[in-house]
Amino acid sequence: QVQLVQSGAEVRKPGSSVKVSCKPSGGTFKRFTFNWVRQAPGQGLEWMGRVIPIIDITNNAQRFQGRLKITADRLTGTVYMELSSLSPEDTAMYYCVRELGEDDNSWGQGTLVSVSS
């Protein structure tokens, strides 16, 4: 079964940026869509955006427009999520998710991002 391996926990100051990586084991993107979903402590799941590497398309949730960048590096087979202008409200577990509502669904282990002064 394909695993999604994410980068480690991050601590940031308010106003800064964070970049989290996600690499599918087995290397290639194939035809899959990769989503980013976050979960603040004690809260529900929130879809942030997605990338379809094979056709280089991204879509972001409107509330993150202007400060969320999702990219895919075909050479390294890695997906990235970069969030800027961080505030304490961005403290959350960030998940990389392959194919949200399909049989090929798979979740990364999560990356905890903490934002505090």
Add this chain to the structure above:
Amino acid sequence: SSELTQDPAVSVALGHTVKITCQGDGLRNYFASWFQQKPGQAPLLVLFGQNNRPSGIPDRFSGSTSGNSASLTITASQAEDEADYYCCSRDITGTTHVFGPGTKVTVL
């Protein structure tokens, strides 16, 4: 609106049936998928499409859709079914996804 709504919590007696509902305009055009999340764990897909279960998900989990509403039914609930359940679907444009706020299922 692209929002999905769910009841915050529901309880079910061990061995009985519980139905969790999800409502939203996007469900008129797109199926819901359902995720189970237990404390400290990543979510797990339990249902997708019209009524499809990923490999390894017991057949006591089933789903249906009608109009702008989708439901997840757990038949003969087990203690291990106690968890938060989230519905997920696309918005009416199909280009973005949205999660419902989640339903906490307690098995008594």
